[in-house]
Amino acid sequence: MCGILFHYSEGSSINYDDYSEDTLFKSLIPIIRERGGDYERSTHVDDIKLYSSVLSLRQPLVKQPLIDERFVIQFNGELYNDEISENMNDVEFLHHLLIKNEGNVHKTIGSLKGEFAFTIYDTLESIFYFGKDAFGRKSLCFSDDEMGDVYISSCFPTNKSKRTKFKECEKGIVYYYDIVSRVLGWDSFNESDDLPNFLNVLNDYNREITYNQDEIITELHEKLSKAVKRRISTIFPLEKDKTDSKFAVLFSGGIDCTLICGLCGELCEQNTTIDLLNVSFSNPRANLSYDETPDRMLAIKNCNELNQVYNKKGVYFNLIKVNVPYDEYLKAKQRVIDLIYPNDTEMDLSIAIAFYFATSGKNSEGKDSNCKVLLSGLGADEIFGGYTRHERIFTGISNQIRRKLQGKPVKDETIYDINELQKELRDELQVDIDRLWERNLMRDDKVISCWNKEARYPFLDEELNEWCTSMGKIPLTMKLNFNEETGEITRKLALRELAKYMKLDFVSQEAKRAIQFGSKSAKMDVGSGKVKGTDKL
Numbered sequence: 001m002c003g004i005l006f007h008y009s010e011g012s013s014i015n016y017d018d019y020s021e022d023t024l025f026k027s028l029i030p031i032i033r034e035r036g037g038d039y040e041r042s043t044h045v046d047d048i049k050l051y052s053s054v055l056s057l058r059q060p061l062v063k064q065p066l067i068d069e070r071f072v073i074q075f076n077g078e079l080y081n082d083e084i085s086e087n088m089n090d091v092e093f094l095h096h097l098l099i100k101n102e103g104n105v106h107k108t109i110g111s112l113k114g115e116f117a118f119t120i121y122d123t124l125e126s127i128f129y130f131g132k133d134a135f136g137r138k139s140l141c142f143s144d145d146e147m148g149d150v151y152i153s154s155c156f157p158t159n160k161s162k163r164t165k166f167k168e169c170e171k172g173i174v175y176y177y178d179i180v181s182r183v184l185g186w187d188s189f190n191e192s193d194d195l196p197n198f199l200n201v202l203n204d205y206n207r208e209i210t211y212n213q214d215e216i217i218t219e220l221h222e223k224l225s226k227a228v229k230r231r232i233s234t235i236f237p238l239e240k241d242k243t244d245s246k247f248a249v250l251f252s253g254g255i256d257c258t259l260i261c262g263l264c265g266e267l268c269e270q271n272t273t274i275d276l277l278n279v280s281f282s283n284p285r286a287n288l289s290y291d292e293t294p295d296r297m298l299a300i301k302n303c304n305e306l307n308q309v310y311n312k313k314g315v316y317f318n319l320i321k322v323n324v325p326y327d328e329y330l331k332a333k334q335r336v337i338d339l340i341y342p343n344d345t346e347m348d349l350s351i352a353i354a355f356y357f358a359t360s361g362k363n364s365e366g367k368d369s370n371c372k373v374l375l376s377g378l379g380a381d382e383i384f385g386g387y388t389r390h391e392r393i394f395t396g397i398s399n400q401i402r403r404k405l406q407g408k409p410v411k412d413e414t415i416y417d418i419n420e421l422q423k424e425l426r427d428e429l430q431v432d433i434d435r436l437w438e439r440n441l442m443r444d445d446k447v448i449s450c451w452n453k454e455a456r457y458p459f460l461d462e463e464l465n466e467w468c469t470s471m472g473k474i475p476l477t478m479k480l481n482f483n484e485e486t487g488e489i490t491r492k493l494a495l496r497e498l499a500k501y502m503k504l505d506f507v508s509q510e511a512k513r514a515i516q517f518g519s520k521s522a523k524m525d526v527g528s529g530k531v532k533g534t535d536k537l
């Protein structure tokens, strides 16, 4: 992961050497530094002060900020455009594209595929641009005091009075600041012809249509496999790993991350080892050993299962148990609270602290994982309908049908309209996709990146999502399936069928448990029994 820090202050070039005045900029440097590790640089161009830290994952190392006679670029993320060859750095690619497009930033950003945040200063036009990708997978925030003073940063300041002036950049928006007219503006991905449309979940429910499920699953396999391949074939860290593994998977043992592991198993060459990072907390209120938490038990079981299937091919899964004692949790708590701001609920903390420790890869038996790239199964529930609240849309009608079939009296006399319920499901999935950036991604990015590591999300691949969501190739009924004859409800049907197709039947029926409950990071403190997830920290 890389770190971005940018400060425009009108007239500051007259005195640009005087950093002592800019305490806010200086206070952010250590936080941004943690996101890099391979290179860092402070500099200034005109009235702009810049600091970049680079975690170099694509060789050759491109030093940031990248400065030519016209543009100044800061980039955090990974690009997967097919035109990027193996020996080309993706920041270099972005730079070439910008020149090819004669400085048209919208067109350039609109044609990028991948997960990223950026700042681009066009010295010729005196405009600087900033923003993040269509899903909002990276964190980036800004403050603008309307007095010709703009900060842009990967992380919020820790100073409480300063940080309230910052806000997170929204997903899929290109922000721009025109230095001459002093106007801050923005263009959304949905409104500009040069920027791609963001995902629109189709309401394709139609009783009359029968789908060829086998064909859909074969194609889903192909698309998800490509999404994984893009993310594991582009790992060329500057500093080679000290372990045997080139990358790791954040592993709960649940269906989403196990499918990703299975696809890695299919794609990787002989003699590949993949670290599976699993976190488990010693929760004083739960009284369980590390190996007894639900996620740990599932991880042990399904890591063994994966090895049974893929060892024959020479691919080995190496479970890294990250055990978190209560005192370690207490020591890290304030740091995590500071990092995740403006996310500030008990639930945010319990999820973020689990990702924080999982990413560390620290293992009490000395088998630490140092992999720089971590794959995550996040996004599958939002895209494929995996939450209880998705299921709840159909529980009324499901109970009616089940009771009728069992010959029991039906107390609920509501007349349900199945078309309306499907519409509700569509709307709920749309909301989930639209708010993933602010609920999860911007928070998790900050606690993962602070270890000089980078998370990649195969389920959020653009091509996969365009196919299964905007083009509606996975019908709603194969996301959350409601069987009108039996009343049975199946969440993420397409993924369960994919697991069977890949001969990973052991995971096809696995129930979902959110990370904070599976790893026991929720309600850690004595006396916190009544605390609600939505309570403010």
Ligand SMILES: Nc1ncnc2c1ncn2[C@@H]1O[C@H](COP(=O)(O)OP(=O)(O)OP(=O)(O)O)[C@@H](O)[C@H]1O
Residues within 6 Å of the ligand: 249, 250, 251, 252, 253, 254, 255, 256, 257, 258, 277, 278, 279, 280, 295, 296, 358, 375, 376, 377, 378, 379, 381, 386, 512, 513, 514, 515, 516, 518, 519
């Ligand atoms: N205990 C854990 N240790 C390490 N990583 C985890 C753990 N729990 C979840 N993750 C990672 O976070 C991702 C999202 O977790 P979340 O709880 O939202 O989803 P999930 O439905 O439980 O996913 P899955 O089916 O993969 O378990 C998982 O796919 C996995 O990559």
Ligand SMILES: NC(=O)CC[C@H](N)C(=O)O
Residues within 6 Å of the ligand: 001, 002, 054, 055, 056, 057, 058, 059, 061, 062, 075, 076, 077, 078, 079, 089, 090, 091, 454
């Ligand atoms: N970690 C990053 O954001 C890296 C930027 C770029 N992909 C590189 O590898 O150089």
